[in-house]
Amino acid sequence: MATGKNICTYFEGRWHKEDIAVMRAADHGAWLGSSVFDGARYFNGVVPDLLAHCERVNNSARALMLGPNTSAHEMVEIIHEGLKAYAKDAAVYIRPMYWGLDGDETTISPSSESVGFAVCLEEIPLAPETASATLTQTTFRRPVLEDAVVNAKAGCLYPNNARMLIEARSKGFNNALVADAMGNVAETATANIFMVKDGEVFTPIANGTFLAGITRARHIDNFSAEGIRVHQTVLTFQDFKDADEVFMSGNMNKITPISAFDDRQYQVGPITKKARSLYWDWAASAQSV
Numbered sequence: 001m002a003t004g005k006n007i008c009t010y011f012e013g014r015w016h017k018e019d020i021a022v023m024r025a026a027d028h029g030a031w032l033g034s035s036v037f038d039g040a041r042y043f044n045g046v047v048p049d050l051l052a053h054c055e056r057v058n059n060s061a062r063a064l065m066l067g068p069n070t071s072a073h074e075m076v077e078i079i080h081e082g083l084k085a086y087a088k089d090a091a092v093y094i095r096p097m098y099w100g101l102d103g104d105e106t107t108i109s110p111s112s113e114s115v116g117f118a119v120c121l122e123e124i125p126l127a128p129e130t131a132s133a134t135l136t137q138t139t140f141r142r143p144v145l146e147d148a149v150v151n152a153k154a155g156c157l158y159p160n161n162a163r164m165l166i167e168a169r170s171k172g173f174n175n176a177l178v179a180d181a182m183g184n185v186a187e188t189a190t191a192n193i194f195m196v197k198d199g200e201v202f203t204p205i206a207n208g209t210f211l212a213g214i215t216r217a218r219h220i221d222n223f224s225a226e227g228i229r230v231h232q233t234v235l236t237f238q239d240f241k242d243a244d245e246v247f248m249s250g251n252m253n254k255i256t257p258i259s260a261f262d263d264r265q266y267q268v269g270p271i272t273k274k275a276r277s278l279y280w281d282w283a284a285s286a287q288s289v
């Protein structure tokens with residue numbers, strides 16, 4: 001599924017300047033869902049936290065019982081080579097991925113030694129700075145590790161997220177604020193979540209029901225360096241309704257202000273704006289291809 005344009009694909013040891021087919025009908029990943037991916041971003045000639053994203057896709061592969069066959073540092077080199085095909089001012093979504101090729105003797109379990117690997121680069125613009133989103137509650141929840149591989153960025157988890165989004169959109173909202181198994185806020189259907197109250201920042205504590213994102217961690221570090229207190233704690237839906245500001249954090253757009261949660265309206269406040277400026281300043285000064 002191409003969501004962008006100007007696609008390049010790394011597969012079987014070389015780059016292809018197109019969206020080529022990489023998976024066969026009988027591959028384990030195609031019919032039994034053993035696929036993982038990660039997402040990094042290239043913009044303004046920089047690739048923030050690329051190594052961390054490559055390390056995470058290898059960790060995701062292991063969580064899905066796949067044996068990663070490309071080291072994170074090798075992956076970084078491959079991606080740098082592929083990005084030479086893009087202009088410095090292009091915004092590119094970087095997606096390394098693994099999937100099972102064969103099953104073991106049970107068929108259901110993937111063979112850890114038979115694994116496909118590819119990288120897809122798609123030119124996808126960042127959302128404009130004026131973009132915002134609206135949230136509502138959903139009847140669907142984040143699973144726990146005993147039910148699903150929530151410690152991986154796995155393709156098989158995303159149908160649940162899709163149910164959340166479809167329900168939210170049927171109610172006239174862009175996205176869903178999602179509960180964990182205990183009924184506390186975990187994240188949205190597509191990204192981690194932050195709220196601001198009385199000048200301090202709050203985000204749900206990582207409790208094993210959602211991936212505590214790389215960009216989320218970067219925001220926490222940036223806030224802490226500026227002396228802004230960040231609380232990683234248990235948060236309820238009422239906490240978000242009582243908040244002064246709310247914003248999403250994800251790799252695709254880095255920061256997305258929230259303008260409404262159900263009937264609660266928010267302005268784009270000073271902490272959200274500060275998060276944006278801190279992130280872009282850090283990316284420009286610390287990371288380059």
